[in-house]
Amino acid sequence: DIQMTQSPSTLSASVGDRVTITCRASQSISSWLAWYQQKPGKAPKLLIYKASSLESGVPSRFSGSGSGTEFTLTISSLQPDDFATYYCQQYNSSDWTFGQGTKVEIK
């Protein structure tokens, strides 16, 4: 199966900061990558699909890029509502796998 590795595991940042999270796949997944946001006690929420397509209703400060094995999620100006855990997920195969998550904390 395809392994997904995120970095960093934890990120401390301030409101207004530009934040970047990296996700690496153990083999090429083309652009078949999604990003999710999860807040404590809540279900994951889809942010980005096909590596860079913004889900409807998601603020434009979120963006995704990459292809093949390396991907990034960027938050251009961190807002109070963005403190959460973020997961990448590959859907290149019908054996979906997630990264281990990146927790974005208040600095």
Next chain:
Amino acid sequence: EVQLVQSGAEVKKPGESLRISCKGSGYSFTSYWISWVRQMPGKGLEWMGRIDPSDSYTNYSPSFQGHVTISADKSISTAYLQWSSLKASDTAMYYCARHRRHYDILTWGYYYYMDVWGKGTTVTVSS
């Protein structure tokens, strides 16, 4: 509004059986696959398996194959996750999620990602 409504929290003893549910509404239930995802306390997301409600075809993660069963009743737009004999290690939050289908003209293939999630069902297994 598209929704997946999951059944309520469960507290069970080791060895007991359990079935939890996920009811879809606001869309054509048979047009979208449903997956189940486990989240153990303080941990990340793990895909368990999925079902195509139109024909009940399933595939499972090797990590969960043989330990759980996924089924669906399309007449009531509901998917299920069941255990025949629970263990303490099954204590977790379980989410169902709908798969949106994406067609790629370059590969002539379909790709499926999870776009709508249920709120989760907490399962606690303790003696």
